[in-house]
Amino acid sequence: MSISTLIWILLGLSSLAYYLGLKRALAISGGQVRHLHSLPSYYGYYTALWCGLPALAFLILWTLLEERIIILAVGASLPEELQNLPSERLELVFNQVRTALSSANASEDPVICAAADRYRALQAISNRCLAVVALMAAGLGAMWARRRIRPDLPARNLVEKTLETLLAASSALAILTTVGILLSVLFESIRFFELVPATEFLFGLNWSPQLAIRPDQVGASGAFGFIPLLVGTLLTSAVAMAVAAPIGLLSAIYLAEFAHPQVRAVAKPLLEILAGVPTVVYGFFAALVVAPFLRQAGEVLGLTIASESALGAGLVMGIMIVPFVSSISEDVIHAVPQSLRDGAYALGATRAEAITQVVIPAALPGIVGGMLLAISRAIGETMIVVMAAGLTAKLTINPLDSVTTITVQIVTLLIGDQEFDSPKTLAAFALGLVLFVLTLGLNVIALYVVRKYRESYE
Amino acid sequence: MPNPPSTPAELSLPATQAVLESAARDRLDQLPAAIGDYTVPEPRLTCRGVNVFYGEKQAIFNVNLDIGQREVIALIGPSGCGKSTFLRCLNRMNDTIEGCRVEGEIKLDGVDIYHDGLDPVILRARVGMVFQKPNPFPKSIYDNVAYGPRIHGLARNRTELDEIVEDSLRKAGLWEEVKDRLDQPGTGLSGGQQQRLCIARAIAVNPEVLLMDEPCSALDPIATATIEQLIDELRTQYSIVIVTHNMQQAARVSQRTAYFHLGRLIEIGPTAKIFTNPRHPLTEDYITGRFG
Ligand SMILES: Nc1ncnc2c1ncn2[C@@H]1O[C@H](COP(=O)(O)OP(=O)(O)OP(=O)(O)O)[C@@H](O)[C@H]1O
Numbered sequence: 001m002s003i004s005t006l007i008w009i010l011l012g013l014s015s016l017a018y019y020l021g022l023k024r025a026l027a028i029s030g031g032q033v034r035h036l037h038s039l040p041s042y043y044g045y046y047t048a049l050w051c052g053l054p055a056l057a058f059l060i061l062w063t064l065l066e067e068r069i070i071i072l073a074v075g076a077s078l079p080e081e082l083q084n085l086p087s088e089r090l091e092l093v094f095n096q097v098r099t100a101l102s103s104a105n106a107s108e109d110p111v112i113c114a115a116a117d118r119y120r121a122l123q124a125i126s127n128r129c130l131a132v133v134a135l136m137a138a139g140l141g142a143m144w145a146r147r148r149i150r151p152d153l154p155a156r157n158l159v160e161k162t163l164e165t166l167l168a169a170s171s172a173l174a175i176l177t178t179v180g181i182l183l184s185v186l187f188e189s190i191r192f193f194e195l196v197p198a199t200e201f202l203f204g205l206n207w208s209p210q211l212a213i214r215p216d217q218v219g220a221s222g223a224f225g226f227i228p229l230l231v232g233t234l235l236t237s238a239v240a241m242a243v244a245a246p247i248g249l250l251s252a253i254y255l256a257e258f259a260h261p262q263v264r265a266v267a268k269p270l271l272e273i274l275a276g277v278p279t280v281v282y283g284f285f286a287a288l289v290v291a292p293f294l295r296q297a298g299e300v301l302g303l304t305i306a307s308e309s310a311l312g313a314g315l316v317m318g319i320m321i322v323p324f325v326s327s328i329s330e331d332v333i334h335a336v337p338q339s340l341r342d343g344a345y346a347l348g349a350t351r352a353e354a355i356t357q358v359v360i361p362a363a364l365p366g367i368v369g370g371m372l373l374a375i376s377r378a379i380g381e382t383m384i385v386v387m388a389a390g391l392t393a394k395l396t397i398n399p400l401d402s403v404t405t406i407t408v409q410i411v412t413l414l415i416g417d418q419e420f421d422s423p424k425t426l427a428a429f430a431l432g433l434v435l436f437v438l439t440l441g442l443n444v445i446a447l448y449v450v451r452k453y454r455e456s457y458e
Numbered sequence: 459m460p461n462p463p464s465t466p467a468e469l470s471l472p473a474t475q476a477v478l479e480s481a482a483r484d485r486l487d488q489l490p491a492a493i494g495d496y497t498v499p500e501p502r503l504t505c506r507g508v509n510v511f512y513g514e515k516q517a518i519f520n521v522n523l524d525i526g527q528r529e530v531i532a533l534i535g536p537s538g539c540g541k542s543t544f545l546r547c548l549n550r551m552n553d554t555i556e557g558c559r560v561e562g563e564i565k566l567d568g569v570d571i572y573h574d575g576l577d578p579v580i581l582r583a584r585v586g587m588v589f590q591k592p593n594p595f596p597k598s599i600y601d602n603v604a605y606g607p608r609i610h611g612l613a614r615n616r617t618e619l620d621e622i623v624e625d626s627l628r629k630a631g632l633w634e635e636v637k638d639r640l641d642q643p644g645t646g647l648s649g650g651q652q653q654r655l656c657i658a659r660a661i662a663v664n665p666e667v668l669l670m671d672e673p674c675s676a677l678d679p680i681a682t683a684t685i686e687q688l689i690d691e692l693r694t695q696y697s698i699v700i701v702t703h704n705m706q707q708a709a710r711v712s713q714r715t716a717y718f719h720l721g722r723l724i725e726i727g728p729t730a731k732i733f734t735n736p737r738h739p740l741t742e743d744y745i746t747g748r749f750g
Pocket residue numbers: 471512517536537538539540541542543544555
């Protein structure tokens with residue numbers, strides 16, 4: 001029986017259990033629902049939960065462990081000489097067995113074939129056991145719950161408690177994933193720092209992670225100073241903010257203070273679409289439209305602008321993050337109490353004076369928060385810079401030159417066939433960690449600033 | 459200006475539902491102009507036939523009222539009767555409300571304030587306003603008071619500005635409390651101090667008329683007493699229109715009192731007379747506390 005059929009059957013059983021519980025509750029109440037602690041339907045849910053949840057938990061646990069146990073059993077049945085192989089080689093054998101499972105890749109080797117057959121047989125048995133045990137758990141759970149139904153059983157509280165636990169478990173899952181990502185990046189980074197000293201990485205001015213193919217080649221170890229990448233990242237982000245901050249803020253002021261409500265209702269979502277355009281598309285735009293345009297403009301002005309430049313990438317990235325600035329700024333400007341505007345108008349302030357001297361200062365912390373979020377977005381942006389900023393690490397603050405960024409380097413480091421534990425590959429994780437810390441820090445500050453602002457107006 | 463006949467639908471405000479039964483006998487729509495003399499010898503502001511509409515809904519009906527030099531006039535009446543709406547007409551703050559329309563004639567020193575050529579910005583410098591809830595700007599105490607003089611260019615240099623700020627804070631009775639912390643944010647003051655700061659801010663531009671919409675409703679009795687005393691002192695220089703729900707306050711600070719009911723001016727006269735000898739039954743009901 002496949003897992004999905006089993007789940008469907010469990011669902012069916014649970015609904016059955018709901019009716020059993022409901023009927024039981026009605027029966028013991030003797031038609032007087034008031035005598036029950038909870039509404040009858042809660043007794044139904046209570047029974048259904050007892051029917052479904054233990055069986056489901058069992059099912060999940062079983063599927064997680066099944067593969068490992070079967071492999072152990074298959075391993076025990078392998079011939080002696082294979083069993084004594086070192087564990088990595090043994091793992092290879094198991095991989096062969098796994099591929100041989102699908103009939104299309106049937107193996108030549110009779111040993112592997114036999115192992116695959118055994119695997120299949122064990123899996124069939126396991127499946128059958130799982131079905132029987134899960135269904136039994138469901139039945140027993142339902143029956144047990146049904147027998148426990150008494151008028152004074154606090155079914156509503158129990159059901160609510162269970163649901164609350166489920167909700168908490170979902171959010172815990174999301175948080176744990178973040179922690180897991182951080183930890184995996186952290187561990188790989190630690191391995192990197194065992195190969196390359198952290199001081200060289202953090203303060204080195206030279207980045208060329210090209211490793212030698214042969215050990216005797218010159219420059220075998222590469223250089224892993226990440227300062228040029230940091231400078232490149234900050235440069236493109238600065239260009240982006242130079243575009244996004246004024247455009248975003250001014251459009252926010254227009255939308256919040258001047259635009260007719262109907263204009264606003266249309267313009268705001270339109271602006272927010274900018275944030276929804278896939279960044280690859282912005283990348284095309286940067287590489288195919290903006291970069292050539294900049295180069296030509298540069299020729300007219302007598303400037304040499306590289307075909308891949310921080311300026312081009314930054315400009316397009318700026319357009320991309322305009323909605324981050326404008327949307328949040330618009331919200332906070334809108335949230336400035338009308339009483340402050342009235343206060344300014346009542347003193348004879350013009351609209352411009354009220355906006356620039358009262359509304360904007362009052363909204364400033366929120367606006368700053370929005371800007372910080374936009375910056376962290378720009379720092380983490382990958383596709384546009386990959387396509388438009390360049391690949392070679394140069395330590396420069398000239399926006400007309402090509403630069404490379406942390407994200408670009410992570411991409412290039414992980415492309416191609418590399419040994420997984422070479423410093424070159426591990427460097428990607430160290431860069432990822434730096435990026436994570438950088439954007440996390442900015443986000444925390446931004447959230448703090450925004451919350452502070454919220455507090456000051458109720 | 460002819461009054462549109464009032465229909466039951468127009469009067470069916472939840473807040474005034476209870477009033478309706480007793481109001482029915484008075485046949486509001488057939489009322490003549492307000493009881494009492496609404497004119498004064500040397501008026502600063504004259505309002506004639508003022509109607510105010512929020513969209514289709516009329517909130518003020520044909521109000522005639524004069525506001526004299528150096529007097530305090532109190533506007534009283536049940537909630538929703540249009541006191542704030544009328545007050546806001548006097549410095550055109552209603553302009554900022556979408557769909558609000560004002561008809562009739564309001565003159566400040568003989569000049570129609572709704573005349574096309576008149577800039578509301580200049581009008582509001584001459585007719586200041588203090589709001590129900592203190593609304594200091596998120597700036598320092600000094601900058602709060604200096605805001606008006608700055609935008610109107612009233613001070614030629616820093617010393618003059620300092621003088622204006624100190625003078626306004628003194629008049630508002632706040633100087634002693636804040637003189638050592640002028641650079642701290644105005645939002646950090648107590649509610650009563652904030653309201654006095656807002657009064658100081660309003661008088662710093664040296665207006666001729668001061669409009670106050672329930673300036674003490676958020677304050678404790680002591681802060682209220684301070685502000686009432688302040689109003690009494692300010693009367694020597696300004697005309698003050700104050701909206702209040704507090705009968706004793708109206709009796710204490712004002713020389714004339716106007717009673718509003720469902721958008722109409724019902725009775726107007728010297729405060730002492732209104733409170734001791736009201737002529738209209740609605741006024742009597744209100745000030746004796748039978749509703750409101
Ligand atoms: N912005 C607005 N849009 C539409 N109707 C409004 C608006 N402001 C006030 N009104 C209506 O106009 C009428 C008068 O309101 P106003 O605020 O002037 O009453 P008020 O006498 O000041 O009441 P309160 O004593 O509660 O402050 C009310 O019926 C109110 O619902």
